[in-house]
Amino acid sequence: MFKGLSKIDLPGRNGAAPSLLTRVVVTIALLVVVTVARRAIATAVPGVVPFSLQFPAVLLATLLAGWVSGATVVTIGGLYAWYLTMQRPNGGPTEAELATLALYVVSAGSIVAFAEVFRVRARMLVGGQAALQASEARLELATKAAAVGVWEWRLATNEMIYSPEARAICGFPADGPVTYEMVAAVTHPEDFPHTSAQAERALDPQVRDETPYDYRLKLADGEVRWVTANGRAVFETVGGETVATRYVGTLQDITARKRAEVERDEGAQRLALAIDAGRMAVWQVDPRGITPSPELNRIMGFAEDAQPTLEEINALYLPGEQDRLRQAAQDALACGERRFEVEYRARRVDGALRWLLARAEILLDDKGAPRSAIGVVMDVTERRDSEERLRLLAREVDHRANNLLTVVLSTVQLSQAPTVQALKEVVSGRIAALGRAHQLLSEARWEGADLRRLVEEELLAFSLGEAARVTIEGPDVALSPAAAQALAMALHELATNAAKYGSLSKPEGRVAVSWTRGRGGPLNLRWAESGGPEVATPSRRGLGTVMLTRALAGPLGGTTHLDWRPQGLVCDLELPGEALEQVVASA
Structure with missing residues (x-):
């Protein structure tokens, strides 16, 4: 409404007062024009004082140069009129002229004041219009730079006004x-109830x-886009009631931000799952103390919702361990690093000892x-225990391998036979027996071989597949x-002797192997043959007898007793309880 007025170059329109030069020039110019006009009228119509010619001059002087110029024109014009009346032959103005001068x-x-x-x-008004135009230009520039759309909903006509940016965001032409x-169609169906409820609250005069x-x-x-909207309702009084007439606001596309938030949340969830799967406890220490986590409480034995102090945590360190942690941190800083483990x-x-990383x-x-x-801190007790078991097992394997090689060497040295082939068979059989025992120990991770399986493995090859020939x-x-x-x-020596000379050398021959052991006492094993050739006590001790006797003697402290009965050999083997309890020690 001020576009036409804003084009007039009024002095002082930008807030500055007219300069003195402007006032003087305007005042002199108007006075000259009025004086010339007045002189012309006075010449044409003698005796007339045209005060009315002053009023346009006063109005223009005030509008163009301010009230000072207008007052100057009023004063000079009045004095000039008084001067003209004084030049009359009769000697001065009349009462009517004086009244006219006062009214002038x-x-x-009044004209000066109103002007x-x-x-x-x-x-x-002109300055406000210019400021408004500048503000609108800045707002338009800001909305374009920030990709913010402006919208307005005129409720009386249900008209929607959308800026170009708002149209682009919504996909409108x-x-x-x-x-x-x-607008309703482009709003996501799942979010439309929410936006409608928000609009109702905004348009409610009470809310x-x-x-x-x-x-x-x-x-x-x-395509789905995320937007954020800011709106404000404009209220007016209609018919004595306050109602919303317009709803105006902004619209901004925040799809990229929402996607970043989703990725951040998913990353946080993945991190939480990884920490939980790895049984890692997150912690932070600062001058205020320690910030624990439920997993840290679980590792250290506190209640899940406990808030232990740093002093309570430090009290759980074994002597010297806290110093190791501080030293590791200091060493890292000395090397220019900030991370350490x-x-x-x-x-x-509860007193349980744990290894922590x-x-x-x-x-x-x-x-x-x-x-x-x-x-983060992790409980690595199981890993440390496994590593320790592996180290012990490696030492045990080294020890067992050395012992086995010693036994094999003694077996070869003591073995005798009339021919090379026979010697080969003797040595192979004895080493095979050791191999079967070694296999059983390996399956049990060198924590103890089962006696029943050992007997079965040794007698299987000599029973010729007939299980009834052997009783265990x-x-x-x-x-x-x-x-x-x-x-x-x-057992190998006994089975070999039975197969060659004893009960297993005939189809009807039988072997019964039985054993007993009291709680913590010795193991007593009996080998009893029957159904074979008649047996007589040998006149001399053969190599097999020597191997049999030496097998249990020595460090084990076992004994061997041979009874050469006519119906078959009976051999009683005894091992002290201490030899068997070595299972526990080696485990």
Whole structure:
């Protein structure tokens, strides 16, 4: 409404008062024009004082140069009129002329006052219009730079006004009207109830909610966009009632931000799952103390919702372990690193000893001094126990291998036979017996071989597949590695002798193997043959007898007793309980 007025170059329209030069020039110019006009009228119509010619001059002077110029024109014009009346022959003005002069002064003064008010008001309006135009230009520039759309909903006509940016965000055509139905259609169906409820709260005079809200748009091509809207209702009094007449606001595309938030949340979930799967406890230490986590409480034996202090955590370190942690941190900083890890021992609240692995990063302040540390801790007790078992097992394997090689060497040295082939068979059989014992120990991870399986393995090859020829009876007994090797050699010698000369040399022959053992007492094993050739006591001790006797003697402290009965050999083997208890020690 001020576009025409804004084009007039009024002095002082930008807030500055007219300069003195401007006032002087305007005043002189108007006075000259009025004087010339007055002189012309006075010449044409003698005796007339045309005060009315002053009023346009006063009005223009005030509008163009301000009230000072207008007052100057009023004063000079009045004095000039007085001067003209004084030049008359009769010697002065009449009473009517004096009254006219007074009325002139009052009227001209009123014109100056009203013209000045108009001039100041016009200057303010023109300046406000210019400021409004500049503000609108800045707002338009800001909305374009920030990709923010502006919208307005005129409730009386249900008309929607969308800026180009808002149209682009919603996928509307660049031209043409935007209707309420178009806005409703582009709003995601799942979010439409939420946006409608927000609009109702904003348009309610009792609520006037201006809370920003996020929702989704579903464009015609199926693309889904996230937007954030800010709206404010404009209220007016209609018929004595306050109602919302317009709803205006902004719209901004935040799809990229929402996607980043989703990726951040998914990353946080993955991190939480990884930490939980790895049984890692997150912690942070700063001057205020320690910030624990439920997993740290679980590892250290606190209640899941406990808030232990740093002093309570430190009290669980074994002596010297906390110093190792501090030294690891200091060594890292000395090398220019901020990350370190160390394994240490601590006791849970219930007293259980645990091995823990701590990985941490030291956070520095602006001066480069440590201000806090953050990291994770894991319970690695099982791993450390497994490593220790592996080390013990490696030492045990080395020890057993040396013993086995010694036994094999003794077996070869003591073995005799009339021919090379026979010697080969003797040595092979004895080494095979050791191999079977070794296999049983390996399957049991060298923690004890089962006596029943050992007997079955040794007699299987000599029973010719007839299970009835061999009877095995006895309780479950676990043999130490040394006892297993000794009994394997003894059983092999007995089975070999039975197959060559004893009960197993005939189809009807039988062998019964049985054993007993009291709690913590010795193992007594009996080998009894029957159904074979008649047996007589040998006149001399053969190599097999020597091998049989030596198998249990020596470090094991076992004994061997041979009874050469006519119906078959009976051999009683005894191993002390200490030899069997070596299973526990080696485990």
